[in-house]
Amino acid sequence: MRKSRKTVQVVILIAVLLIGGYAIGTTLFADSDKGPLREGGTPPAFELADLDGNIRQLSDYEGKPVVVNFWGTFCPPCVKEMPEFERQYQKWQDKGLVVLAINLSEDTLTVNNFVHRFELNYPILRDVNRKTERSYGLKSYPTTFFIKPDGSIAEIKVGGMTEADIDERIERLLQL
Amino acid sequence: MSLIENTKCECGHQNAVGTVLCESCGKPLEEQKDTAELPLEMRYDGVARRSQKSNPNVIDRVWNFFSSVKIAIYLIVLTFLTAMLGTIYPQENTFVGNFDPAVYYEETYGLTGKIYYMLGLTHTYESWWFIGLLVMIGTSLVICSLDRVLPLYRALSKQQIRKHLQFILRQKTVFKHTIEGDTGHWAEQFGAQLKRKGYRVHRDGTALLAEKNRFSRWGPYINHIGLILFLLAILARSIPGFQMDTYVSVPDGDTVQIPDTNYYVKSEKFTVEFYKDEELPDKLKGTARAKLYETKAVLYECVSGCGDPTAKPELREVTRHDIVVNDPLKYKGLKLYQFDFDLTPRLNAVHPVLVDKKTGNVYGPFDLPMRDSAMQHKLGPFTLDLYANYMEFAIGDNGEPTTLSRDPVAPAFIFSVKGPGLDPAGEPYMYFPMQKDKVKFAQDTINKGIADKIEIRVDGMDNVDFSEASTHLNVRMDRALPYVWVGAVFSMIGLLMGSYWQHRRIWLRIDGSELSLGAHTNKNWYGMRADVAGALKKVGIAVDPKSLDNGGNNA
Secondary structure, three states, X not given: OHHHHHHHHHHHHHHHHHHHHHHHHHHHHHHHHOOOOOOOOOOOOOEEEEOOOOEEEHHHHOOOOEEXXXXXXXXXXXXXXXXXXXXXXXXXXXXOOXXXXXXXXXXXXXXXXXXXXXXXXXXXXXXXXXXXXXXXXXXXXXXXXXXXXXXXXXXXXXXXXXXXXXXXXXXXXXXX | OOOOOOOEOOOOOEOOOOOOEOOOOOOEOOOOHHHOOOOOOOHHHHOOOOOOOOOOOHHHHHHHXXXXXXXXXXXXXXXXXXXXXXXXXXXXXXXXXXXXXXXXXXXHHHHHHHHHHHOOHHHHHHXXXXXXXXXXXXXXXXXXXXXXXXXXXXXXXXXXXXXXXXXHHOOOEEEEEEOOOOHHHHHHHHHHHHHHOOOEEEEEOOEEEEEEOHHHHHHHHHHHHHHHHHHHHHHHOOOOOOEEEEEEEEEOOOEEEOOOOOEEEEEEEEEEEEOOHHHOOXXXXXXXXXXXXXXXXXXXXXXXXXXXXXXXXXXXXXXXXXXEOOEOEXXXXXXXXXXXXXXXXXEEEXXXXXXXXXXXXXXXXXXXXXXOOOOEEEEOOEEEEEEEEEOEEEEOOOOOEEEOOOOOOEXXXXXXXXXXXXXXXXXXXXXXXXXXXXXXXXXXXXXXOHHHHEEEEOOOHHHEEEEOOEEEEEEEEEOOHHHHHHHHXXXXXXXXXXXXXXXXXXXXXXXXXXXXXXXXXXXXXXXXXXXXXXXXXXXXXXOOHHHHEOOOOOO
16 A cells, blocks of 8 residues: 555656656747847758759758858848858858858749859858748848857848958857 | 554554544544534544655655645745736737847836846746746645545545544534434434435444435545646647647738648638728718628648748648638638738739731730749740849849839839841840839830830730738647646536535434434535434424534534
């Protein structure tokens, strides 16, 4: 009798620990997932096609410093930044810098025409139906995410940057 | 087993530590002198709670903590108080769309808003400590119930019929009498009367136990089972895929994926109807009062190519429904409610023709969607190569054509046209599908010479494909809801069992010719006394029910 009572106690307390632990644990993790992205947070994963139809994921670049830039042909500061990113990409490529420019769900011809005009060599990714843009909680364009090699966000820049700004930020990113 | 306290009753029964009334004969154990004459404490029939042990270890201490009703009440009060804190300002999850709580609360409510946000009260009900409180209440509910229901069950299922005289005479309803004649016969007659009142009667010589509605004692525990189910269902909502509350916006004719699901929803048409003036009362005349919002929705499931960004997902229709307010589309726990709408029209495609101005021949029509059009259109002897397109055409600061947005507000197309009478290398032709843009940007002037040779134009509104409106749908899923209902039903059944029936018991023993009768119930003492007095009257003893009252609270 005493033994079975003990077993019941232990079983119930373990069940409480498991269920309670799970319930409390999920709220703790949900806290960091919710709300807009912040510096130090984890950027949402994406899986997008580039202009050649290759699938690229953010996780492909783990261990490398990554610049994720959201752009559109309809946004003049984005257009101005694109060749600047090209120069920065050429400058820092050897240090392992990755530039991923995600187009804001425009159509193929528009993107192709634009890219050919500026001869861009870094991957241009095609968002579909604003899905990735939404998962990043974008409010205005351009927005650029500087991601550390450990996969956390080092800096978020909303709005256009001068080439010197970009250079400075990338330098900071590479030192991390 | 070594017991520190001697808990052996004079009847020879060995009781557990914490026992108030002997489990066998009912004699009060270890009592202070000043309470010796008062009616007995009959809670849980005087048995020890399971957790009452003489030398508790760590597990016992944790167990004892949760087994305490006092702690349970503190937990419940604390939960109520903190739940109130969550109602001061709107919670984060009541906002739709992109909003930054860090900014919003401070901007809207000032410093208190900022503090409110910093304390995490903007998501009170999802916070770890609130969920923690719920978990503790749940634990307390299980342990409190278990610790009391099992001993109570044992006590009630093996009741001794002949009780100690002290036990009988210290009940709240007591009757003493001297019986003339055969005591055995009297007991039998009295038992028969109680049976007619619905009691189960057990006899042991001249001792008698009559009992009624014992099941009502299980009511509170069934109620607790319901509450625990309810609580588990609420906690289960944090399991991925158990609960969803999101919004999708669907222009007429478009098919949009419902975020984080394999489902796509198409709006075939959104309709809004307003009341006519004659249908409205005077003071509302002239105002737009909606009569009907309706979305003709089709729900699809993705069958293949779902996660692949390069492939078009292959969709299979699963259901369709005309969604109106309070009549959502339902499919396997997924519900799509009419939420909002937007009446801004959007141009999707045109079907223009090409006119050879020299011969007057008309070629086409051809399909020209605003997005991702075919790169080449062959029309009779003419070939149109799409060179560029713009969604909202404008001339940029550098004098080059550009687009101001990605929505087809002022679309423009540049074709390279080859054909009879044209340069074999192709001549550029600029085409604005909307008449207002044609005029604004002077299409014919831009096109110069080629404008005299060919024209691309749309014949009639039949050849224009546009979305009149967008519908906004609220997508909800709550797999926990059926369990919440089951819990609520259990809880209700338990509540009814415990409230509408009372557990009544009557003990009596006849020593010589002295009758001692005691009766106990958990509520409605008036009814208890009426039962006793009624049965006594039937066997020829007239007694005023009030005189049976032996004092004590709630008597």
